[in-house]
Amino acid sequence: IAGITQAPTSQILAAGRRMTLRCTQDMRHNAMYWYRQDLGLGLRLIHYSNTAGTTGKGEVPDGYSVSRANTDDFPLTLASAVPSQTSVYFCASSDRGDAGELFFGEGSRLTVL
Amino acid sequence: GQNIDQPTEMTATEGAIVQINCTYQTSGFNGLFWYQQHAGEAPTFLSYNVLDGLEEKGRFSSFLSRSKGYSYLLLKELQMKDSASYLCAVRDSNYQLIWGAGTKLIIKP
Numbered sequence: 001i002a003g004i005t006q007a008p009t010s011q012i013l014a015a016g017r018r019m020t021l022r023c024t025q026d027m028r029h030n031a032m033y034w035y036r037q038d039l040g041l042g043l044r045l046i047h048y049s050n051t052a053g054t055t056g057k058g059e060v061p062d063g064y065s066v067s068r069a070n071t072d073d074f075p076l077t078l079a080s081a082v083p084s085q086t087s088v089y090f091c092a093s094s095d096r097g098d099a100g101e102l103f104f105g106e107g108s109r110l111t112v113l
Numbered sequence: 114g115q116n117i118d119q120p121t122e123m124t125a126t127e128g129a130i131v132q133i134n135c136t137y138q139t140s141g142f143n144g145l146f147w148y149q150q151h152a153g154e155a156p157t158f159l160s161y162n163v164l165d166g167l168e169e170k171g172r173f174s175s176f177l178s179r180s181k182g183y184s185y186l187l188l189k190e191l192q193m194k195d196s197a198s199y200l201c202a203v204r205d206s207n208y209q210l211i212w213g214a215g216t217k218l219i220i221k222p
C-alpha cells in the first residue's frame with residue numbers, strides 16, 4: 001500500500017538555500033494540496049492543484065512554488081528558504097477538486113537555520 | 114474572518130466517553146470534517162457531516178448543528194490508542210478547508 005509518498009522525511013538546511021519537497025501519489029487522484037502545520041495553528045494551505053496542469057494559491061503561498069506536470073507528482077519548492085518556513089509540510093490528495101476527504105502523506109519536517 | 118475553535122487539550126479515562134467540541138464561523142458552509150492525527154503522523158479522515166444531526170461510525174460519532182455553527186466528536190469506550198489530536202475542518206463557500214488547531218486528547222489508564 002503506497003498512497004502518498006513524501007520525501008525527504010526530515011531536512012535541515014541553511015537560510016537562503018533552495019529546497020524541493022517531493023510528493024507522489026498512486027491513487028490517480030485529481031486534486032493535490034500542500035499544507036504546513038505549525039504548533040498551535042491549524043493546517044494552512046500553501047498551494048493546491050485541482051487537476052494536472054493547473055495550480056492555485058492557498059492561504060500562505062509566499063515564498064513557495066509548485067508545479068503539476070502530471071497526475072502523480074506535486075513538488076513544492078522553496079526558492080530561498082527563511083527560518084519562518086521551519087514547519088512540518090504535508091502533501092494531500094483527494095479524488096475531487098472540492099476538498100472532499102483528503103489522504104495525507106507522512107509529512108516532511110523542515111528546519112531552516 | 115473565518116475561525117474554527119476547539120479546546121487545546123482534553124484528558125479522559127480509558128473506557129470512558131469524551132466529547133470534543135468545535136465551533137465555527139466561516140464564509141459559507143459546505144460540510145464539516147473530523148480527522149485524527151497521532152503524534153508525528155499524518156491526519157486520517159474520521160467523519161463528514163453536511164446535514165444537521167448525528168453520524169455514527171462504530172465507537173465514534175459526529176454531530177452537526179449548522180444553525181449554531183457547532184459540531185462535536187463523541188468517542189465511546191476509549192482506548193489508549195485513541196490518544197491523538199483531533200482536527201475539525203470546515204469547507205467554506207469556495208470549497209476551501211478551514212482547519213482548527215486541533216484538540217490533543219490524553220487517555221489515562
